[in-house]
Amino acid sequence: MFAVGSSSAHQPSRTLLEKYGLRATRQRLGLAKLLFSKGDRHVTADALAAEASAARMAASLATVYNVLNLFAEVGLVRGLAIDGSKTIFDTNTSDHGHFFFEETGEIEDISAQGLNIAEEIEPPEGYEIVRVDVVVRLRRKTGASLPS
Amino acid sequence: MFAVGSSSAHQPSRTLLEKYGLRATRQRLGLAKLLFSKGDRHVTADALAAEASAARMAASLATVYNVLNLFAEVGLVRGLAIDGSKTIFDTNTSDHGHFFFEETGEIEDISAQGLNIAEEIEPPEGYEIVRVDVVVRLRRKTGASLPS
DNA sequence: CTGTGTGCAAACTCTTTGCATAAGT
DNA sequence: ACTTATGCAAAGAGTTTGCACACAG
Numbered sequence: 390m391f392a393v394g395s396s397s398a399h400q401p402s403r404t405l406l407e408k409y410g411l412r413a414t415r416q417r418l419g420l421a422k423l424l425f426s427k428g429d430r431h432v433t434a435d436a437l438a439a440e441a442s443a444a445r446m447a448a449s450l451a452t453v454y455n456v457l458n459l460f461a462e463v464g465l466v467r468g469l470a471i472d473g474s475k476t477i478f479d480t481n482t483s484d485h486g487h488f489f490f491e492e493t494g495e496i497e498d499i500s501a502q503g504l505n506i507a508e509e510i511e512p513p514e515g516y517e518i519v520r521v522d523v524v525v526r527l528r529r530k531t532g533a534s535l536p537s
Numbered sequence: 538m539f540a541v542g543s544s545s546a547h548q549p550s551r552t553l554l555e556k557y558g559l560r561a562t563r564q565r566l567g568l569a570k571l572l573f574s575k576g577d578r579h580v581t582a583d584a585l586a587a588e589a590s591a592a593r594m595a596a597s598l599a600t601v602y603n604v605l606n607l608f609a610e611v612g613l614v615r616g617l618a619i620d621g622s623k624t625i626f627d628t629n630t631s632d633h634g635h636f637f638f639e640e641t642g643e644i645e646d647i648s649a650q651g652l653n654i655a656e657e658i659e660p661p662e663g664y665e666i667v668r669v670d671v672v673v674r675l676r677r678k679t680g681a682s683l684p685s
Numbered sequence: 686c687t688g689t690g691t692g693c694a695a696a697c698t699c700t701t702t703g704c705a706t707a708a709g710t
Numbered sequence: 711a712c713t714t715a716t717g718c719a720a721a722g723a724g725t726t727t728g729c730a731c732a733c734a735g
Contacts, residue, residue, distance in 0.1 A: 412709060414715060434700080449717045454700060456715095473618030474725090475699070488660070491667060499658065510647065510673055512636075519639060519674040525658055526667040560734065562690060582725080597692045602725060604690095622700090623724065 409463045419446035420456050424466065429481040431469070431496040437478075471496065471524055486523030499525065549573075557611045567594040568604050572614065577629040579617070579644040585626075619644065619672055634671030647673065 402421035403413040411417060423440055424430060432440075438453040448456075457478050460466045469477040471489055477496060479487075486499040512518050550569040551561045559565060571588055572578060580588075586601040596604075605626050608614045617625040619637055625644060627635075634647040660666050 412714070414709065416716070447716090451701080451718075452716055458701095468621070470618045470621030473616070473621070473624050476621050486658075488664075490664070497661075506671065506673075510634075512673070512675055513645075515678050516636075516638070516675040517678045519676045522670075522672040522674070524670040525660070526670070527660055527664040528667045530663050530665045560689070562734070564691070595691090599693075599726080600691055606726095 416448040424480050431477050433475045489526050564596040572628050579625050579627050581623045637672050637674045639676050
């Protein structure tokens with residue numbers, strides 16, 4: 390299994406795409422570059438489209454959705470349903486949990502320390518664990534001087 | 538004048554609502570009854586509205602949403618974002634994880650065994666853990682048959 | 686009676702889709 | 711060339727909202 394894991398991959402995007410049997414189109418290359426050249430990322434389709442636009446890459450929102458879904462299908466990224474409204478795409482496909490900062494909506498990976506939960510959980514008869522999603526919701530600690 | 542509406546038996550739902558400072562309206566009582574008299578449940582607004590309708594309770598979808606959101610706010614239920622599209626409301630507000638059956642979309646509580654994750658995780662400086670959501674995605678075991 | 690909740694439908698957001706055009710191999 | 715992806719806009723799904731009426735306290 391190729392673990393095109395997260396961050397270290399600095400290989401050309403087109404090689405990456407070909408490795409997954411995907412045609413190397415301009416927008417796929419551009420989006421892949423945005424996704425995989427900055428370390429692990431958590432983006433919404435919306436945000437990625439905006440980024441692409443800012444980088445003067447042509448990529449309609451519909452295409453960004455198509456590409457992200459495609460990438461998710463082949464395992465290049467992973468879709469997360471954390472807050473319910475927007476789907477967040479995570480470029481880190483390894484087993485790990487997430488901190489969710491409720492105030493800002495930001496997301497941060499949890500170093501997969503005590504997260505060997507998959508091994509501690511007994512799946513029901515006849516079922517196997519596909520993956521385990523762990524989301525730790527955080528709130529800024531209310532200052533010692535502040536009530537409520 | 539004590540125009541006792543209908544049922545004469547006990548109204549735990551009414552007491553429950555009052556306990557949370559909520560006005561005991563007909564639909565809140567009805568929905569609360571549906572939610573809390575059958576043990577722990579996982580419902581979508583849609584499904585609950587259908588149930589209410591089947592039970593000949595008048596409750597528009599908008600009201601079901603309002604009521605569920607209200608219940609979630611005061612802590613009577615908890616909203617879950619598991620699959621991204623629909624929000625699922627869980628009547629079990631205690632700390633526990635969920636099995637998610639990918640084929641059917643069904644959800645089942647995980648007996649809070651090794652799920653003391655909250656205690657194993659170190660939140661970032663200045664933040665406190667609000668809650669930990671654990672979703673174990675399951676797929677029916679393929680290939681190898683079950684012990685027969 | 687007074688204020689709040691409800692119902693309806695329209696509005697909204699996020700995401701998907703159909704079809705003509707453009708691009709990749 | 712032949713196939714597949716893209717772009718646009720419209721359709722869809724889920725959820726929220728504004729306003730008149732009904733109901734609870």
